Amino acid sequence: xxxxxxxxxxxxxxxxxxxxxxxxxxxxxxxxxxxxxxxxxxxxxxxxxxxxxxxxxxxxxxxxxxxxxxxxxxxxxxxxxxxxxxxxxxxxxxxxxxxxxxxxxxxxxxxxxxxxxxxxxxxxxxxxxxxxxxxxxxxxxxxxxxxxxxxxxxxxxxxxxxxxxxxxxxxxxxxxxxxxxxxxxxxxxxxxxxxxxxxxxxxxxxxxxxxxxxxxxxxxxxxxxxxxxxxxxxxxxxxxxxxxxxxxxxxxxxxxxxxxxxxxxxxxxxxxxxxxxxxxxxxxxxxxxxxxxxxxxxxxxxxxxxxxxxxxxxxxxxxxxxxxxxxxxxxxxxxxxxxxxxxxxxxxxxxxxxxxxxxxxxxxxxxxxxxxxxxxxxxxxxxxxxxxxxxxxxxxxxxxxxxxxxxxxxxxxxxxxxxxxxxxxxxxxxxxxxxxxxxxxxxxxxxxxxxxxxx
Amino acid sequence: xxxxxxxxxxxxxxxxxxxxxxxxxxxxxxxxxxxxxxxxxxxxxxxxxxxxxxxxxxxxxxxxxxxxxxxxxxxxxxxxxxxxxxxxxxxxxxxxxxxxxxxxxxxxxxxxxxxxxxxxxxxxxxxxxxxxxxxxxxxxxxxxxxxxxxxxxxxxxxxxxxxxxxxxxxxxxxxxxxxxxxxxxxxxxxxxxxxxxxxxxxxxxxxxxxxxxxxxxxxxxxxxxxxxxxxxx
Numbered sequence: 141x142x143x144x145x146x147x148x149x150x151x152x153x154x155x156x157x158x159x160x161x162x163x164x165x166x167x168x169x170x171x172x173x174x175x176x177x178x179x180x181x182x183x184x185x186x187x188x189x190x191x192x193x194x195x196x197x198x199x200x201x202x203x204x205x206x207x208x209x210x211x212x213x214x215x216x217x218x219x220x221x222x223x224x225x226x227x228x229x230x231x232x233x234x235x236x237x238x239x240x241x242x243x244x245x246x247x248x249x250x251x252x253x254x255x256x257x258x259x260x261x262x263x264x265x266x267x268x269x270x271x272x273x274x275x276x277x278x279x280x281x282x283x284x285x286x287x288x289x290x291x292x293x294x295x296x297x298x299x300x301x302x303x304x305x306x307x308x309x310x311x312x313x314x315x316x317x318x319x320x321x322x323x324x325x326x327x328x329x330x331x332x333x334x335x336x337x338x339x340x341x342x343x344x345x346x347x348x349x350x351x352x353x354x355x356x357x358x359x360x361x362x363x364x365x366x367x368x369x370x371x372x373x374x375x376x377x378x379x380x381x382x383x384x385x386x387x388x389x390x391x392x393x394x395x396x397x398x399x400x401x402x403x404x405x406x407x408x409x410x411x412x413x414x415x416x417x418x419x420x421x422x423x424x425x426x427x428x429x430x431x432x433x434x435x436x437x438x439x440x441x442x443x444x445x446x447x448x449x450x451x452x453x454x455x456x457x458x459x460x461x462x463x464x465x466x467x468x469x470x471x472x473x474x475x476x477x478x479x480x481x482x483x484x485x486x487x488x489x490x491x492x493x494x495x496x497x498x499x500x501x502x503x504x505x506x507x508x509x510x511x512x513x514x515x516x517x518x519x520x521x522x523x524x525x526x527x528x529x530x531x532x533x534x535x536x537x538x539x540x541x542x543x544x545x546x547x548x549x550x551x552x553x554x555x556x557x558x559x560x561x562x563x564x565x566x567x568x569x570x571x572x573x574x575x576x577x578x579x580x581x582x583x584x585x586x587x588x589x590x591x592x593x594x595x
Numbered sequence: 596x597x598x599x600x601x602x603x604x605x606x607x608x609x610x611x612x613x614x615x616x617x618x619x620x621x622x623x624x625x626x627x628x629x630x631x632x633x634x635x636x637x638x639x640x641x642x643x644x645x646x647x648x649x650x651x652x653x654x655x656x657x658x659x660x661x662x663x664x665x666x667x668x669x670x671x672x673x674x675x676x677x678x679x680x681x682x683x684x685x686x687x688x689x690x691x692x693x694x695x696x697x698x699x700x701x702x703x704x705x706x707x708x709x710x711x712x713x714x715x716x717x718x719x720x721x722x723x724x725x726x727x728x729x730x731x732x733x734x735x736x737x738x739x740x741x742x743x744x745x746x747x748x749x750x751x752x753x754x755x756x757x758x759x760x761x762x763x764x765x766x767x768x769x770x771x772x773x774x775x776x777x778x779x780x781x782x783x784x785x786x787x788x789x790x791x792x793x794x795x796x797x798x799x800x801x802x803x804x805x806x807x808x809x810x811x812x813x814x815x816x817x818x819x820x821x822x823x824x825x826x827x828x
Contacts, residue, residue, distance in 0.1 A: 379682050383655060386681040387611055389703035394617040397706045401624070414613070 143351035144319070151315045155308050166300070176283075181262045184221055184282050188264035195225075195278050199268050207268070207276065208233040222281055228274040242279055249277050322346040322353040326360055338368040373540075380542035381429055388418040388425070428558045431489070432541065435565040441483040443593060448478035448519055451488055452510055459495050459508065466504045470495075473511040478519050481593040482570050490566035493559035494523050494574075494586050501527030501584065517592060518572075524585040529578040538576055539564040560586075603717055604628040604646070608638030608664065609653040609679065618651075621706040627713070635659030639667050642674060649675040649713055652696070654687055662694055669695040675716045675753045677709070692793035697754040698780050699790070715781020719757045730766035731825040733802070733811075735759065744802060754779045755798045758791065762812060762822040771819040795820055 198210040204227065211225040211233055225233040230246050232238060238246065241259055248256045255267045255277070262282040269275055325346050332340035341347075341364055347357035392415055399411035456472045463470060498508045506526035513520045530538055537543045541561040567574045572590035579585050605627050609615045615631035622629045630647070632638045635656040642650050642664075650668075654661035665676060678691040681702035688699050697716050700709055728735045732745045740756055742749045751759065757779035762770055772791050776784040779794065795812055802811050805825040812820050 379684065383681045386702045387614070390679075390681065391611065391614045391617065393703040394614060394621060394706045398617060398621055401621075414617075 144353060147318070147351070148315065151311055155311050159304065159308065162304070181282070184262040184264065184280060187221055187223075188280055191223075191264060191278065191280060192266040192268070195266065195276075196268050199270050199273075199276065203270070204233060204273055204276075211278070221283070224279045224281065226277040226279070228276070233276075239281075242281065245279060246277070319353070322349065322357065326353070326357055329360060329364070333364055333367070338364070338371060340364060377541055384425055384429075384542060385422065388422045392418050392422075425557075428562065432558050432562050432565065435486070435562060435569070438569060441486060441569045443481040444484060446480055446482050446484045446487060448480055448487070448521070448590075449475050449512065451484065452478075452491060452512065452521065455488070455492050455495050456510060458492075459499055462496075463499055463502075463508075468499065468502050468505070469507045470499075471507055471509050473509070475512050475514070478512055478514055479592070480519055480590060482590070483566075486566040486569065490563040490588075491521070491523075493563040494588070497559055498523050498525035498527070498584070498586070501525050503527070519590045519592060521588045521590070522585055523588075524579055524583055526583040529582065529584050530576065532578065535576045535578070539574065602626060602628050603648040604630065605649050605651060605713060606638065606642055606645075606647040607631045607651045608635065608656065608661070609633065609651070610656050611653070618706060618709070622710060622713075625710045627710075633657075635661065635664045639664045642668055643671060647674065648717055649677070651677050651679060651709065651713070654678060654680045654682065654691070662690060665691065665694045665696060669752075673750055673752050675719075677712055677716065679704070689789070689793060692790055693797065695752050695797065697752055712780070712782065716753055718781065719753045719779065728760070728763045730763045730822055731805075733759075733763065735763050749801055751798070751801065754794050755801070758794050759798055759822075762820060766822050766824045769815045769818050769821045773819075775819065 198206045211223045245256045264280040266278050329340045329342045341361050342357040395411045395415045399408045402408045456470045459470045502525045509524045511522045539560050541558040564574050574588050576586050610633045619629040619631050636659045652661045675697045678696040678699040680687045691699050734743050761778045775791050
């Protein structure tokens, strides 16, 4: 059972039980003590009546031994009434250990030599004389009042009520504070986060607790963490997009200035052709960015029958055409049909981007391998190139938009794009997974797993 | 347009090869001698080893970025630098100026503007007037472009030198920001632009406070800056 639950439950329960018990206990003790008082004071008075004569007689007749026997008492006196007999050195004749109040009386008697006054009702004190053995002090004392009364009796009813208020108040205060303070701290962090302070977290003191509030704080911190990284990556994306769009614009403006100030029609045509290329790139880039934005907002994909084998063969054919100028071969493993349910257009875009990426990184004369494998509930496709691969620690980064891994920007300025990010988003939407790994024999392998989703 | 004998050399550091090539063409036709490199480290080495008159530095560079190049360069050289930035963020501009860039230009820009700014900055950097200026414990020599405080020489960038020069010409008088911008950057300030404030703040840092703890250059809100003359030690 959880700790906060237990804490609230137990503290209320314990306070209520303790209160009820205390009331009952004090009540019975009080009643008991009143009866005792009446009964004992009667008995004590009877026992005290003529005590000094009887004791003196015992002492005279049999010396200290007889006095000790007398002090032990008989059934007539009642067990709960005790007689202490102190010898001249201050010790009890029966070697009993003395209660505190008797020790006080003893000290007083030893010091002053006077018979001390009784401390409370029912007590009776007398001094005995013996010509040989000296003086003795006999103290008859009723039993002490019950503990509860001795402790709380002096407070009175008002005092008791006050004490109950203070103790239960302290317990409830502790309970309330132990709940409201962490809640307050979580709330403060929540408001800070709400006001855009993305690094707002609940302090360790709360999040390290093992109760529900600690869990809440940890959940809050986890949420804040994800939110911060999401917003950071969005901001980064915005910066990157701005950079990617402004780079061709900067080239356009310089080319425009060159064209405008050139007297040679041939040169001017060259600059205009460059501007056209950059405009095309700009348009392509904007299309990709919008496509990516739409993709990452789309909640669900269409499900229609798609033959992945056919789709891959189509893309491979285009890739062969594109790779011919650099003598790159595209090898597709022989498979007949790979049926699944999905959005053909999205899948087409995903695989096209992956294969184009492989094409871009394969050196002249190289080969791209496309393999596939089908099992009852999923399809897996692998695309391998013979490029330089990717540093191990950055394998996951290549699916981030606009991440540039190599130090050199591509000669044609198209590298570091958004293609693999689009592929990942499309595969994600189909409930699949995509990962990259470096092949032992060199080059990068991108592995895609897709559920068939055929019902 | 500068004549052939006084052709000045510009180092362009930008990883966009096409842009670099076109800029070289444009500035070359404008009378500059231009060299383009594509990496931060090679750019820094070229700037430190060869004798370029000015540098055009992009922020986003592979390997060592523009800010790192500028910081490393400023440790050893006061060569005039114009930063290019495509991210278009105010912080990029401020950071560039704080690290000691003389001016910045956001991408996309008109190459005519780049040429004009280069010319303005180099005009400042070229020894012009003869003689010296002094204000309190500060001394400025026009010819050698030396500034010294209590006899100790201080390294200033071209823009900082120009700002201080203007302030020292009129010690104790308020010099308007517009005037400082025309003198130091060779152009008008754009709305909300804070380049001059950044140069002044770097200048304050290099000069240090006066003996009584006050800043040597004080801002006069809405008007400009004033150089306070301290008592010569």
